[in-house]
Amino acid sequence: MAEFDTIRSVGTGAHAARIDEGLRAHMNKVYGLMSVAMLITAGVAWAVGTNEAMLNAIYGTPLKWVVMFLPLVMVFAFGALINRLSAPAAQLFFYVYAAAMGLSLAYIFAVFTGTSIATTFLVTAISFASLSLYGYTTKKDLSGMGTFLMMGLIGLFVAMIVNMFIGSDALQFAISVIGVLIFAGLTAYDTQNIKNTYVQHAAMGDQEWLAKSAIMGALTLYLDFINLFMFLLQFMGNRE
Secondary structure: OOEOOHHHHOOOHHHHHHHHHHHHHHHHHHHHHHHHHHHHHHHHHHHHHOOHHHHHHHHOOOHHHHHHHHHHHHHHHHHHHOOOOOHHHHHHHHHHHHHHHHHHHOOHHHHEOHHHHHHHHHHHHHHHHHHHHHHHHOOEOOOOHHHHHHHHHHHHHHHHHHHHHHOOHHHHHHHHHHHHHHHHHHHHHHHHHHHHHHHHHHHHOOHHHHHHHHHHHHHHHHHHHHHHHHHHHHHHOOEO
């Protein structure tokens, strides 16, 4: 892959320094928003998942289908509405989405031991941080990975739907392995894409876009983290 230096390509001297400073602030905001969303998700999942009455009320009734598919509906709605929402409204929507995701993940506390969940979360956090740092610092252009990863993601989704009906342990193992690889790649790819997209818009002075881009970036990396965690949990989780 060809090496490149996006930041230096948009200017030199004082202008490049401003871009560098703005990029650091932008990425700090992305990671900050993502971290708050992760805390919301973890808090909701733990509160519901450790309450047997609440678990039975949700997962013992048809309400479980609403809870399971609500985050999917919300993320598509968020993508459709982002241009019409103000930055504060978009941030609030993101946090509500994180709470909905926590509700949909609460069942893991009834399936896996608390220790294995905590261990898997720690491993995921270390892996995510390393991959994201690589995506941010590497001089290699990772854009070529995008199409390949998206195709893999579609294939993974189809395989997961098929396995819902056939219940194959071998296929589930393959899905987990491929899922970890795909979202590991997406973590690095998405981080570099967030960085490069910021630089392009900052160079054009697109302030309206910059006000919302950190939220979209945080959502993207949040989804990478959640999916990486869930696929790793299939390997590392000890069942109750």
